[in-house]
Amino acid sequence: MIIGFLGDLVTGGISPRSLGSIVTIGDLSGQAAAAGVDSFLRFMALFSVNLAILNLLPIPILDGGHLVFLMIEAVRGGRSLTFETKMRWSQVGFLILVGIMVLALSNDFLRVLGF
DSSP: OHHHHHHHHHHTSSOGGGOOOHHHHHHHHHHHHHTOHHHHHHHHHHHHHHHHHHHTSSOTTSHHHHHHHHHHHHHTTTOOOOHHHHHHHHHHHHHHHHHHHHHHHHHHHHHHHTO
C-alpha cells in the first residue's frame, strides 16, 4: 500500500497535495477512534507498519540509508566510507526529509484554511 502510494506520488499519479502531517494523522486517528476500538487499533497498526516501511527507504538519515551505506562498504570489500562522505549524504537526506515535512505541514494548513 505505502510502496504503491510512493510510486504514484513520484510518477505523478497522486498529487503531492495528498500528503499530510500530524494534523491529518490526528484527524484520521480521531475518525478511527469514533468508529470504535477495533477500527482505531487497526488504524494504529497500519500507521505503525507504514512508518516502519518509510524508515527503510534509502534516504541516508533513515535506517534504509544506513543499510545502503553498509551495502556500499560490502561492495568496496569492507572499506568504510569516510565520515565526511557519510555526513554529507546524511545532510542531503535530512534536507529531503525537512522538505517533505514542510510540504506535508503546509498541505495541512491549506486544508484547514479551506484551500
